[in-house]
Amino acid sequence: MAKRRKVNNMLGLAVLATVYAKPMHPYEMASVLRARGKDRDMKIKWGSLYTVVRNLEKHGFLAVAESVRDGAHPERTIYRITDAGRQEYADWVRELIAVPEREQPKFEAALSVWGVIHPDEVMVLLRQRLALLEEEVAGQRETLAQHCREVPRLFLVESEYDLAIREAEVAWIRSLLGELTSGSFPDLEAWRAWHETGQVPSDVADLMERGSTTD
Structure with missing residues (x-):
């Protein structure tokens, strides 16, 4: 601690x-x-x-x-x-x-409440984020490769770590998009029905109710 x-x-x-x-x-x-x-x-x-x-x-x-x-x-x-x-x-x-500390990225906060958006729109937004991340990662790789020729690695490990985190996020978003696109994501149809009918699925409603009592 x-x-x-x-x-x-x-x-x-x-x-x-x-x-x-x-x-x-x-x-x-x-x-x-x-x-x-x-x-x-x-x-x-x-x-x-x-x-x-x-x-x-x-x-x-x-x-x-x-x-x-x-x-x-x-x-x-x-x-x-x-x-x-x-x-x-x-x-x-x-x-x-x-000592690892729990950090709270804004992306993680958004994912915790993403059900409010229709899954089709979520896929569009994730593709947008993925494109920006891939561009950023490519730039970071190029910059890091250049710095490796000029700066001792001792002073570059934080850049390596940041790049690794970005690459992991890219891989995870690609996998998530694959599930959403193929329809293999669990409860995808219930999520769609929620937005198309306005009726919150009973299991989701139960979870929301339990969550509200623990705030």
């Missing part, structure tokens, strides 16, 4: 990773994070960057290295990672690698 952290925002992890190599001011942190594409690896709310940096400092994970003034620009505070920050950073990464 994941433990409760003093700074639990994933942007905090990204900041610690960024200043691990050298001290930076928040504007430079944001520039480096964008350049590294970290907003694709984790959910980042850029507007909370300064708040996260201050919280990391408050809990002893960052410390002020110096304040500098560059010409007419406002004074900038440069932060360095502390020993406690290095320990927190490494411990956080260990936990994220070792």
